[in-house]
Amino acid sequence: MARAGLTAERLAQGGADLADEIGFEQVTVAGLARRFKVKPASLYFHVKSSADLKARVALVALAELADRASEAVAGRSREAALAALGNSYRNYAHEHPGRFAAMQLRLDSETAARSDGPRHTRLMRAILREYELGEADQTHAVRLLGSTFQGYVNLELSGSFSHSEPSSNVSWEHIIHGLHILLQNWQVRQPGAANDRE
Amino acid sequence: MARAGLTAERLAQGGADLADEIGFEQVTVAGLARRFKVKPASLYFHVKSSADLKARVALVALAELADRASEAVAGRSREAALAALGNSYRNYAHEHPGRFAAMQLRLDSETAARSDGPRHTRLMRAILREYELGEADQTHAVRLLGSTFQGYVNLELSGSFSHSEPSSNVSWEHIIHGLHILLQNWQVRQPGAANDRE
DNA sequence: CGTAAAACCTAATGGTCGTAGGCAAAAGGC
DNA sequence: GCCTTTTGCCTACGACCATTAGGTTTTACG
Numbered sequence: 172m173a174r175a176g177l178t179a180e181r182l183a184q185g186g187a188d189l190a191d192e193i194g195f196e197q198v199t200v201a202g203l204a205r206r207f208k209v210k211p212a213s214l215y216f217h218v219k220s221s222a223d224l225k226a227r228v229a230l231v232a233l234a235e236l237a238d239r240a241s242e243a244v245a246g247r248s249r250e251a252a253l254a255a256l257g258n259s260y261r262n263y264a265h266e267h268p269g270r271f272a273a274m275q276l277r278l279d280s281e282t283a284a285r286s287d288g289p290r291h292t293r294l295m296r297a298i299l300r301e302y303e304l305g306e307a308d309q310t311h312a313v314r315l316l317g318s319t320f321q322g323y324v325n326l327e328l329s330g331s332f333s334h335s336e337p338s339s340n341v342s343w344e345h346i347i348h349g350l351h352i353l354l355q356n357w358q359v360r361q362p363g364a365a366n367d368r369e
Numbered sequence: 370m371a372r373a374g375l376t377a378e379r380l381a382q383g384g385a386d387l388a389d390e391i392g393f394e395q396v397t398v399a400g401l402a403r404r405f406k407v408k409p410a411s412l413y414f415h416v417k418s419s420a421d422l423k424a425r426v427a428l429v430a431l432a433e434l435a436d437r438a439s440e441a442v443a444g445r446s447r448e449a450a451l452a453a454l455g456n457s458y459r460n461y462a463h464e465h466p467g468r469f470a471a472m473q474l475r476l477d478s479e480t481a482a483r484s485d486g487p488r489h490t491r492l493m494r495a496i497l498r499e500y501e502l503g504e505a506d507q508t509h510a511v512r513l514l515g516s517t518f519q520g521y522v523n524l525e526l527s528g529s530f531s532h533s534e535p536s537s538n539v540s541w542e543h544i545i546h547g548l549h550i551l552l553q554n555w556q557v558r559q560p561g562a563a564n565d566r567e
Numbered sequence: 568c569g570t571a572a573a574a575c576c577t578a579a580t581g582g583t584c585g586t587a588g589g590c591a592a593a594a595g596g597c
Numbered sequence: 598g599c600c601t602t603t604t605g606c607c608t609a610c611g612a613c614c615a616t617t618a619g620g621t622t623t624t625a626c627g
């Protein structure tokens with residue numbers, strides 16, 4: 172009986188493909204075993220548990236998207252960079268919904284620190300540097316961008332925008348532009364009056 | 370043997386409580402049956418399936434939050450209304466993480482239409498009316514607000530903001546204010562130059 | 568070529584969803 | 598107040614999943 176040649180990496184990759192096909196929530200040890208024509212018990216030689224498997228899928232997605240995003244942003248600045256980054260997220264999510272869902276899995280802080288998550292943050296900060304925000308405002312902006320990108324794509328994927336006009340593509344472009352405008356004006360408020368709530 | 374007095378409503382309510390305690394993903398027919406000191410099979414008299422149960426929890430959450438948000442927004446306008454709405458979402462999510470997660474369950478379009486989801490949209494539009502945006506821009510703005518609120522709270526709940534300064538509360542206030550600024554300036558671009566991507 | 572580690576297997580436990588069919592409690596007719 | 602019907606919950610079961618224990622085959626290496 173020829174061996175399947177399983178490794179943790181191949182399982183994570185296969186799990187990611189499976190997630191894109193049937194949804195991340197539906198990924199299961201048994202299902203992945205079927206895909207590799209192997210018995211479920213065999214997977215436990217390479218991954219600790221079902222949760223471990225899912226975390227590995229998340230790491231794959233995090234790394235892939237970080238690569239894509241870096242490439243897309245390279246050589247662009249300001250609004251073009253912002254759009255490139257946003258589009259990386261959105262396109263990746265459309266092409267790989269299961270992987271994108273996996274990315275939102277809550278990782279324990281140690282795994283999160285070793286992951287490519289920080290790369291995403293650094294990439295955003297690199298773009299924001301051009302808007303010349305203060306230190307704290309840069310962090311706020313990172314959080315804003317992350318929230319809006321993630322939130323928009325989630326709502327879009329869950330179908331929330333598909334039952335009304337105008338098309339989601341149009342809204343997306345307006346929102347990217349809006350964020351750019353907001354970032355441009357952000358610093359202006361800084362030297363002026365009190366920065367807290369009115 | 371005294372009867373438990375189950376109904377679909379009580380099960381949805383109990384499911385919502387269970388979700389807040391152990392997480393929405395962990396809600397199970399068997400677990401809910403234990404909570405009501407009843408056998409799993411008994412629940413199927415009141416709900417069609419596990420998926421049906423979860424959908425009912427989502428409807429409960431959608432309705433509860435719509436009530437809260439309406440109340441919070443009443444009598445406020447512009448930035449105050451925006452902040453009240455955002456805080457409704459955020460506070461609800463913090464107090465009821467399981468219910469909040471349930472709200473993001475993908476409902477089939479018929480159920481979604483009957484749900485209180487549209488109330489959320491109407492409430493946002495009511496606030497946005499004061500910013501005097503165009504018809505299409507109002508839709509874009511609804512999508513922006515929904516995305517940002519949902520995305521921010523999700524990232525916050527998943528712990529993404531808890532490992533760095535400044536505190537999430539501060540970012541939240543800045544982001545609400547930023548959105549207000551953005552909405553104020555949104556219309557300005559309207560009469561000016563071309564509205565598409567530069 | 569033989570040995571030992573590595574890769575995969577069988578088997579078993581215990582959890583989940585969901586269906587079928589039984590029994591007992593509550594509700595309604597008389 | 599008794600009898601019948603509906604309703605609510607139960608037992609029993611089949612199918613699937615996660616996970617562990619322990620056995621067997623394959624491969625690598627000395």
